Amino acid sequence: MMxxxxxxxxxxxxxxxxxxxxxxxxxxxxxLRAELDRLSLDAGQCLVVELAGLEYCDSTxxxxxxxxxxxxxxxxxxxxxxxxxxxxLRILGLLGLDQVFTLRPDAxxxxxxxxxxxxxxxxxxx
Amino acid sequence: xxxAGGAPEPADPGDETDGARMDAAFTSLLEDSAEDLYDSxxxxxxxTMMDGTIAKVNxxxxxxxxxxxxxxxxxxxxxxxxxxxxxxxxxTHFAPLLRMQGDLRGIALEMRTAGGGRLPVLVxxxxxxxxxxxxxxxxxxxxxxxxxxAYEEELLRRxxxxxxxxxxxxxxxxxxxxxxxxxxEARRQAEADRERLADALAVLQRxxxxxxxxxxxxxxxxxxxxxxxxxxxGGDFYDLFPVDEHRWAFFLGDVCGKGPQAASLTSLTRYxxxxxxxxxxxxxxxxxxxxxxxxxxxxxxxxxxxxxxxFGILEPGGDGGPTKIRxxxxxxxxxxxxxxxxxxxxxxTPGGLLxxxxxxxxxxxxxxxxxxxDTLLLYTDGLTEARxxxxxxxxxxxxxxxxxxxxxxxxxxxxxxxxxxxLLDGFGxxxxxxxxxxxxxVPATRSHSCPATDSP
Numbered sequence: 001m002m003x004x005x006x007x008x009x010x011x012x013x014x015x016x017x018x019x020x021x022x023x024x025x026x027x028x029x030x031x032l033r034a035e036l037d038r039l040s041l042d043a044g045q046c047l048v049v050e051l052a053g054l055e056y057c058d059s060t061x062x063x064x065x066x067x068x069x070x071x072x073x074x075x076x077x078x079x080x081x082x083x084x085x086x087x088x089l090r091i092l093g094l095l096g097l098d099q100v101f102t103l104r105p106d107a108x109x110x111x112x113x114x115x116x117x118x119x120x121x122x123x124x125x126x
Numbered sequence: 127x128x129x130a131g132g133a134p135e136p137a138d139p140g141d142e143t144d145g146a147r148m149d150a151a152f153t154s155l156l157e158d159s160a161e162d163l164y165d166s167x168x169x170x171x172x173x174t175m176m177d178g179t180i181a182k183v184n185x186x187x188x189x190x191x192x193x194x195x196x197x198x199x200x201x202x203x204x205x206x207x208x209x210x211x212x213x214x215x216x217x218t219h220f221a222p223l224l225r226m227q228g229d230l231r232g233i234a235l236e237m238r239t240a241g242g243g244r245l246p247v248l249v250x251x252x253x254x255x256x257x258x259x260x261x262x263x264x265x266x267x268x269x270x271x272x273x274x275x276a277y278e279e280e281l282l283r284r285x286x287x288x289x290x291x292x293x294x295x296x297x298x299x300x301x302x303x304x305x306x307x308x309x310x311e312a313r314r315q316a317e318a319d320r321e322r323l324a325d326a327l328a329v330l331q332r333x334x335x336x337x338x339x340x341x342x343x344x345x346x347x348x349x350x351x352x353x354x355x356x357x358x359x360g361g362d363f364y365d366l367f368p369v370d371e372h373r374w375a376f377f378l379g380d381v382c383g384k385g386p387q388a389a390s391l392t393s394l395t396r397y398x399x400x401x402x403x404x405x406x407x408x409x410x411x412x413x414x415x416x417x418x419x420x421x422x423x424x425x426x427x428x429x430x431x432x433x434x435x436x437f438g439i440l441e442p443g444g445d446g447g448p449t450k451i452r453x454x455x456x457x458x459x460x461x462x463x464x465x466x467x468x469x470x471x472x473x474x475t476p477g478g479l480l481x482x483x484x485x486x487x488x489x490x491x492x493x494x495x496x497x498x499x500d501t502l503l504l505y506t507d508g509l510t511e512a513r514x515x516x517x518x519x520x521x522x523x524x525x526x527x528x529x530x531x532x533x534x535x536x537x538x539x540x541x542x543x544x545x546x547x548x549l550l551d552g553f554g555x556x557x558x559x560x561x562x563x564x565x566x567x568v569p570a571t572r573s574h575s576c577p578a579t580d581s582p
Contacts, residue, residue, distance in 0.1 A: 026383065026384055056518045058559075059361075059381075059382035060382060062480075063382045063431070063432060066480075066483060067428075067429075067430055070425075070430060087519065094457065094507070095479070095480040096457045096477060096478050096479030097479065097480060097483070099477070099488060100479065
């Protein structure tokens with residue numbers, strides 16, 4: 001049942017992009033947490049988490065995404081969830097988190113724009 | 127025992143010529159054979175007077191002992207040829223017995239060689255008597271027992287080795303027994319620890335969920351709690367309690383994550399909501415308080431914690447009056463009402479946010495009126511997120527739940543819980559999360575009070 005979580009990272013002009021593939025659940029969410037711990041974000045940068053390959057996300061996975069949000073806010077950086085698949089969008093909607101995360105249809109749109117709070121998807125309310 | 131060496135006994139001669147030649151050969155062999163047989167026999171011979179003085183001794187024995195004939199014959203007694211120990215044994219046992227019995231066979235003694243060495247031997251002696259039965263002399267044969275002694279020593283050594291091996295095996299067995307006893311003790315200890323832990327978990331679990339539900343005047347309540355893994359504390363919670371003479375508070379929720387961390391959050395959430403409800407029973411106010419507490423407690427920590435909750439206040443209408451319900455939700459799946467007329471409807475609470483994420487809560491509220499025969503159902507997403515197919519995409523979902531409730535309605539709380547319990551059982555392995563269900567309803571035919579049921 002369980003597919004391993006694969007995380008690859010690339011650095012762009014606007015900030016790091018984490019490409020997350022697999023299942024983000026109780027057993028594997030720590031891998032993403034560890035990857036986030038290794039990031040050093042500068043103020044004004046934008047961390048993009050690219051989620052097109054995300055197959056599953058449970059409440060622990062949601063917690064890690066919220067931790068990433070906390071981490072970027074502490075660094076006065078931005079967080080964008082790019083290409084979130086429908087199942088994740090449904091859960092984010094249920095939890096009201098579509099009001100909290102900045103969502104973009106794809107990573108290119110997220111990094112291509114110098115203005116990280118541009119259009120596309122829902123914008124953060126806080 | 128002593129066989130004549132080198133000189134076969136003469137056989138019956140053959141024909142005359144050959145016989146004569148054979149006879150001559152045997153004769154030549156036999157001529158010196160008596161003397162040679164005695165002197166060169168493979169065993170020692172000696173004859174002594176009755177006092178032990180050596181009268182005759184063969185070369186074999188002299189050779190063994192490294193002695194000259196002249197130094198022995200007429201000069202030494204048999205006992206002089208023995209070691210001190212041998213001499214002692216000869217005087218106290220050998221000689222008296224020999225005199226008494228007239229012969230002795232195969233007695234082990236030690237002789238002393240000229241070089242100071244010891245020669246283990248087996249001695250047999252016979253007394254020769256005269257015509258008047260008077261003892262004349264003693265004839266003695268001596269066999270070199272060095273090899274035999276070596277063999278016996280080897281046997282002894284083997285026996286000692288075997289004995290030692292047996293002792294070691296015994297010790298190893300004792301050690302194995304002790305190790306087994308220790309392992310058994312460790313196992314019992316582990317078992318005791320496990321039981322203590324299970325007891326502690328059970329006590330903690332009871333602090334997370336009410337033991338029994340209180341009796342609701344004019345209403346019925348039923349709950350069900352499904353634990354995904356028996357050795358994990360639950361991450362779902364519910365409660366039902368009076369806030370004043372006319373109103374009851376209830377809540378049901380789900381903390382993010384699993385295990386002890388989730389359970390500690392469950393505990394904090396339950397008691398915060400209870401306290402908040404007594405302070406201000408307005409549903410949105412209770413959840414706002416909870417959000418403030420969680421955000422203040424975990425908001426800046428490395429390990430933030432969140433939960434979804436639906437919190438409600440229920441005002442029984444009294445005789446015939448409608449029962450009013452007001453609920454508030456923070457990111458929780460919508461409550462469901464099973465109507466007496468057979469419909470089922472969600473109470474949507476869109477826009478409510480997971481509790482603890484933001485410093486100021488986003489709470490969504492809804493209201494409903496329960497008529498006789500109506501049942502309010504609260505559930506956690508273990509129910510709607512249960513897998514119904516081989517992949518994680520095939521989830522049970524809210525639409526299926528709505529259809530199920532529509533088919534079931536009208537249904538009293540216990541009937542609703544029982545039907546959902548069967549539904550959950552049907553999910554089998556697809557149900558991999560804790561699931562809590564709470565149903566509150568007004569009996570279709572009003573009775574004064576129905577006992578609460580619960581089956582956590």
